[in-house]
Amino acid sequence: MLASSATTASHSSGTLPTADSISAPAILVAPYTTISVKSHVPVTLELNHLNFNQWSPFFTSLCGKFGLLPHIDGMAAARPTDPAWAIADSCVRSWLLGTVGTDVLGLAAAPDQTARELWVAIKRLFEANKAPRAIFLSHKFHSMTQGDSSIDEYCQQMKATADALRDVGRTITDPELVLNLLRGLNPRFASTADIADSHPLPDFATTREKLVLKELRLANEGTVAAQTAFNATCGPACRSASPTAGGGSSAGRQGGHVAAATVAAAAAAAAVASGRRDGAAMVAAAAPSLGAGHGHPHRPPAPGSATPPGQSGRNSSSGARRRRT
Template sequence: MANLHPAVIVTNIKNFIPITLEMENALYTSWFELFKIHCIAFQVLNHILPPPPPVAPSAADGEVPPAPPPADPIWAKLDAIVLQWIYGTISTDLLHTILKPKATAAQAWEALESIFLDNKSSRALYLQSRFSNLTLQSFPTASAYCQELKVLVDQLANVDAPVSASQLVLQLINGLTGTKLDAVGMMLQQAKPLPDFYEARSRLILEETRQSQQPPTDSALHVTAAPTTPKRYYMSHNTLPGTVNPSLSCPLWSWNTSLVLQEL
């Protein structure tokens, strides 16, 4: 156990790299950094970023060049482990795209790099257009809006079109125009000095949380009164004592009655 290489003890690469690289999810920058950090921690960085080969001394005329060194079985085993890490953290579509017999981890790494970083000029124009037109209205929360801005900035850096820290904050503020957080954007814009991205993000999320917990100000109290039922009355002829019963056939003038309003 004392001579066991650290990379051998990794049983589940997803515990260290929790994202899956796909063609459309634009997470190459995050995946690249997480994978590189993991390889540094487990002492296998040279398997994805090998050092340049040493320059072989030129053989004199008539001399046979030296044979290449024999393959190191331990190195081959470690390279296969790193290759498994790569295959285990990418989508099925990407796996079928880069999978080749007898490929090394470095070859798979370079294949992914060429897929995501080719045509830098075209990608830079596309990413810059998306970055400049991004607004909060396209996202359900301020956190999602800020995350997309950060992803685009990382992608632009990968295609040699970096965005400065102040440009990032100014674009974040510009995307708040006409939204419920427009007032916060005005305060951020007027702040001296301009806050950094993470401070601006924190203020947006705090204000969004405050607004979500605040009761609506334009709601009125609706007092519902119990409906009143109109009272109905009927008239009855109450015969006074000593008078003729109205049921008898008597002239109307001979009745001694009183009209009484009785409530139903």
């Protein structure tokens, strides 16, 4: 009203309106429109990884920082005619499009979607066929074993499967998670029965910490056992005389054989102590070499084998001398 009066007055006086006499509409730029979404949501949502449970907390936290959760949770009605609401909704939608993989985009994105519609379509992709997926995931969860995996790898796999079950409506309680974790442990952790008998049962994080500590203790015991086996088996042979300029003494060469064989035996013992599946095979492979190391360095040739060079000449000379006598 004031701007139009000023314009009318200027025209009646024959002068052009100035910038000060006309008030321009204010342009409001929200601070969240200029952020880098990847710095707030470092996880990319992909179908082949089934990582909705890891991605969604990052995204909902981002929306909560700027008060934009109603654009995805449906707690507020859409107001497409409101410019401020339209700007905020377009911003949330661009965040969704920028943090999901192309496989998710191809199935969930559509033209003229609101952020809420896109969010619901994405969520439906990971919640479809809940009943069959719950059955398969439950079987995977209850039949999982550690094998040769480390404690950290085993715990991560167990927790990821429990999270996937939660996404399909089958919540795994913390005591159930701990007991299933203990059930599938490698036999070398058989002494962890005290954890299962604890009252109350420790939580998942505490159980993992105890198992990691035991894993470190077992690895140290394997190293000590290997070193002890090396020292006991090698003995004085490892400290034999050093080789001479003429090729080395037979004792030195024999000590080298013993040392090499003992290294193999010690490595096999360490493998058995650490629980490796191929530990027994390594012991069996090391046994012949260890026995050979303690044998005589020079063995007579087997019957029918070729005579070593130089030996035939000496045999013929001794035979000639016997014939002359």
